[in-house]
Amino acid sequence: MLSNHFQNGMETARLAWSQLPNSEEGEFDEVGFSKKSDSSAVESLDYEVIENYAYREEQEKRGKLFVGYQVSLKWFLALLIGIGTGIAAIFINISVENFAGWKFALTFAIIQKSYFAGLVIYVSFNLALVFSSVYIVTRFAPAAAGSGIPEIKGYLNGIDVHGILLFRTLVGKIFGSIGSVGGGLALGKEGPLVHIGACIASLLGQGGSTKYHISSRWLQGFNSDRDRRDLVTCGCAAGVAAAFRAPVGGVLFALEEVTSWWRSQLMWRVFFTSAVVAVVVRTAMAWCKSGKCGHFGAGGFIIWDISDGQEDYSFAELLPMAVIGVIGGLLGALFNQLTRYITYWRRNYLHKKGARVKMIEICLISVITSAVSFGLPLLRKCSPCPESEVECPNPPGMYGNYVNFYCLNDKEYNDLATIFFNTQDDAIRNLFSAKTIHEYSAQSLLTFLVMFYTLAVVTFGTAVPAGQFVPGIMIGSTYGRLVGMFVVSFYKKPNIEEGTYALLGAASFLGGSMRVTVSLCVIMVEISNNLKFLPLIMLVLLISKAVGDAFNDGLYEEQARLRGIPLLESRPKYQMRRMTAQEGCRTRKVVSLPRVIKVSDLVSILRCNTHNGFPVIDHSRSGETLVIGLMLRSHLLVLLQSKVDFQHSSLPSDSRGGSFPIRHNNSEFIKPVSSKGLSLEDIHLSQDDLDMYIDLAPFLNPSPYIVPEDMSLTKVYNLFRQLGLRHILVVPRPSRVLGLITRKDLLIEDDDDSETELQSTSVS
Numbered sequence: 001m002l003s004n005h006f007q008n009g010m011e012t013a014r015l016a017w018s019q020l021p022n023s024e025e026g027e028f029d030e031v032g033f034s035k036k037s038d039s040s041a042v043e044s045l046d047y048e049v050i051e052n053y054a055y056r057e058e059q060e061k062r063g064k065l066f067v068g069y070q071v072s073l074k075w076f077l078a079l080l081i082g083i084g085t086g087i088a089a090i091f092i093n094i095s096v097e098n099f100a101g102w103k104f105a106l107t108f109a110i111i112q113k114s115y116f117a118g119l120v121i122y123v124s125f126n127l128a129l130v131f132s133s134v135y136i137v138t139r140f141a142p143a144a145a146g147s148g149i150p151e152i153k154g155y156l157n158g159i160d161v162h163g164i165l166l167f168r169t170l171v172g173k174i175f176g177s178i179g180s181v182g183g184g185l186a187l188g189k190e191g192p193l194v195h196i197g198a199c200i201a202s203l204l205g206q207g208g209s210t211k212y213h214i215s216s217r218w219l220q221g222f223n224s225d226r227d228r229r230d231l232v233t234c235g236c237a238a239g240v241a242a243a244f245r246a247p248v249g250g251v252l253f254a255l256e257e258v259t260s261w262w263r264s265q266l267m268w269r270v271f272f273t274s275a276v277v278a279v280v281v282r283t284a285m286a287w288c289k290s291g292k293c294g295h296f297g298a299g300g301f302i303i304w305d306i307s308d309g310q311e312d313y314s315f316a317e318l319l320p321m322a323v324i325g326v327i328g329g330l331l332g333a334l335f336n337q338l339t340r341y342i343t344y345w346r347r348n349y350l351h352k353k354g355a356r357v358k359m360i361e362i363c364l365i366s367v368i369t370s371a372v373s374f375g376l377p378l379l380r381k382c383s384p385c386p387e388s389e390v391e392c393p394n395p396p397g398m399y400g401n402y403v404n405f406y407c408l409n410d411k412e413y414n415d416l417a418t419i420f421f422n423t424q425d426d427a428i429r430n431l432f433s434a435k436t437i438h439e440y441s442a443q444s445l446l447t448f449l450v451m452f453y454t455l456a457v458v459t460f461g462t463a464v465p466a467g468q469f470v471p472g473i474m475i476g477s478t479y480g481r482l483v484g485m486f487v488v489s490f491y492k493k494p495n496i497e498e499g500t501y502a503l504l505g506a507a508s509f510l511g512g513s514m515r516v517t518v519s520l521c522v523i524m525v526e527i528s529n530n531l532k533f534l535p536l537i538m539l540v541l542l543i544s545k546a547v548g549d550a551f552n553d554g555l556y557e558e559q560a561r562l563r564g565i566p567l568l569e570s571r572p573k574y575q576m577r578r579m580t581a582q583e584g585c586r587t588r589k590v591v592s593l594p595r596v597i598k599v600s601d602l603v604s605i606l607r608c609n610t611h612n613g614f615p616v617i618d619h620s621r622s623g624e625t626l627v628i629g630l631m632l633r634s635h636l637l638v639l640l641q642s643k644v645d646f647q648h649s650s651l652p653s654d655s656r657g658g659s660f661p662i663r664h665n666n667s668e669f670i671k672p673v674s675s676k677g678l679s680l681e682d683i684h685l686s687q688d689d690l691d692m693y694i695d696l697a698p699f700l701n702p703s704p705y706i707v708p709e710d711m712s713l714t715k716v717y718n719l720f721r722q723l724g725l726r727h728i729l730v731v732p733r734p735s736r737v738l739g740l741i742t743r744k745d746l747l748i749e750d751d752d753d754s755e756t757e758l759q760s761t762s763v764s
């Protein structure tokens with residue numbers, strides 16, 4: 001007899017059979033995001049351990065050697081992720097610095113004869129690089145557009161965002177970043193490096209890319225979403241560590257901003273990966289210092305050693321510093337709001353017109369950016385070099401501090417060109433420079449602030465890889481330096497440095513826009529190499545975050561929402577306190593399956609809904625209905641495709657006693673297989689197949705998480721988020737209690753720590 005629940009499912013199946021689209025997956029646009037603006041097309045990942053029959057059999061077979069191999073493999077992969085991300089970061093930096101070097105050397109050589117010819121060469125060089133970037137992204141790797149942090153954040157929150165961890169996304173991100181950053185756009189390479197680290201981690205975790213024939217059987221130890229999640233976390237930390245040469249900051253950024261689940265074993269591995277990155281990057285930089293890497297030498301990687309900056313600060317300075325925090329909060333929140341409107345408009349109108357429009361858009365922005373950064377300094381009057389500066393101006397053809405650009409006198413420099421007509425890393429180093437008082441005029445700083453802020457807002461969301469750290473630092477350090485100039489003039493104390501205020505400004509803008517505090521604080525200390533500023537950075541970050549929070553959410557949360565990524569935030573919504581689990585279930589008619597199901601019925605049910613989990617119902621000898629577990633759609637599809645476990649009888653396969661006679665390869669059921677891989681349309685079943693039966697008992701998850709109907713939704717939310725679940729079953733109050741588990745029951749002597757390490761993901 002079919003249960004009522006199953007009849008519900010069949011009824012829905014019959015009604016909806018003819019109306020439903022064929023595709024099992026949501027549709028995605030060229031940028032790799034769901035076309036639907038809501039979250040319904042997004043699938044979740046299976047982070048839960050499915051303790052089915054196959055899993056239990058495998059656990060019993062596991063020897064100590066195998067466990068040791070898995071633990072060693074995890075550490076080996078952490079090492080490879082560190083090395084891979086470090087090498088990718090060095091490659092990007094060397095390429096960007098060299099392209100920038102050639103560009104500026106050529107432009108400076110040509111402007112000795114004609115400024116107009118110099119402008120044409122400069123604009124064309126940038127345009128060529130930006131075009132290569134947008135071409136790679138739109139034609140080859142759509143998911144490589146943007147910073148990738150909202151998508152990785154979503155992935156680690158349990159959402160499967162299409163295409164973000166593919167091999168071609170990795171390649172697109174690396175080469176796209178070189179083009180977009182080298183092309184002088186108002187964006188950075190740091191966000192993309194986080195995405196690159198995550199891609200490297202995911203690919204290593206699955207043993208390479210089988211599609212491109214770059215894979216190794218030895219690395220294919222981890223295929224489940226749960227294991228990949230841990231590796232991707234390592235990759236994110238490695239990306240930040242490589243971008244800023246800030247290993248501790250990388251670990252904290254992964255913990256604070258990107259991950260939703262954390263555990264102590266993971267901390268060690270993430271820390272190890274970041275340390276490996278630091279070593280790789282340092283070794284490469286030492287090697288490059290002797291000129292072996294072309295224009296890439298001391299510059300390139302963000303590190304502004306201002307350890308010889310301001311020695312001390314007075315109590316009175318705290319007020320202007322707090323003002324910097326407030327400005328950072330306001331400008332950061334405004335940045336989030338403006339980019340939100342523009343991204344919404346782009347996604348819904350402009351980018352719908354196709355790849356060509358995306359290319360034209362970014363090429364136009366590139367021409368405007370180049371024209372502005374070349375043209376505006378031409379309007380500025382040059383300033384005489386400070387007498388103390390022997391390296392002012394830079395030698396002809398060199399870019400760096402004190403750029404001599406359109407100056408009548410050889411002993412002059414153009415302050416606006418020093419920040420506008422320069423590589424981003426050099427511009428930031430110049431803004432943080434504590435050498436000269438009033439190196440930049442207030443007019444130049446204001447001009448740069450307004451123009452660069454506008455360019456950063458407009459460039460954000462275009463179809464090229466783009467990070468927001470560097471634009472944020474440039475914007476923040478400009479107004480920070482402006483406040484610093486005012487403080488120097490007002491207090492008239494010799495020890496006050498404008499560069500210190502520029503650093504605080506950078507921290508405040510990032511805090512006001514990204515709303516990251518602890519990790520950003522550590523990153524700023526690591527890159528400035530000055531521990532004395534720690535309390536000041538903490539102060540401005542706290543103020544800017546508080547001010548920003550009063551207006552809107554952080555940049556990544558806003559962007560994730562726009563991309564239809566339904567993030568589960570760390571705190572449940574207030575109204576959930578008043579709701580029960582039952583009230584939280586949007587669908588009242590549960591589509592469930594009987595233990596033994598006819599193949600044709602199963603196909604009907606799968607075809608008429610897109611759910612990924614189905615409760616499985618059986619009956620006890622006394623006729624009582626029992627929920628015996630949860631079956632994943634992905635597992636059902638594997639069963640239908642292979643057909644090996646089809647049976648003629650409608651009776652349970654173990655009805656004659658003993659274990660289940662599974663003919664299927666167990667390994668396919670131990671881990672949740674990706675639901676993206678297989679769709680119902682790929683499966684061809686004959687009439688004979690459709691008349692057969694399948695016993696689901698060996699393949700289902702017999703211990704899904706179950707909550708009573710009157711549990712508060714807040715509690716359900718916390719359980720769901722903290723355990724990284726995909727499904728929770730809501731049931732009526734149980735009629736009896738079998739036992740109680742308390743802390744003492746769980747304090748069992750463990751004779752194998754490594755085994756705990758492998759399994760604890762499920763309970764962390």
Ligand code: ATP
Nearest residue numbers: 042043044586587589590591610611612613614615
């Ligand atoms: P995810 O989308 O997170 O990967 P899923 O695909 O299993 O999980 P959806 O089908 O997207 O879940 O869920 C949409 C709505 O359908 C939710 O409100 C959920 O409660 C409901 N739902 C999910 N599974 C079933 C089911 N088997 N029977 C009835 N309703 C369901």
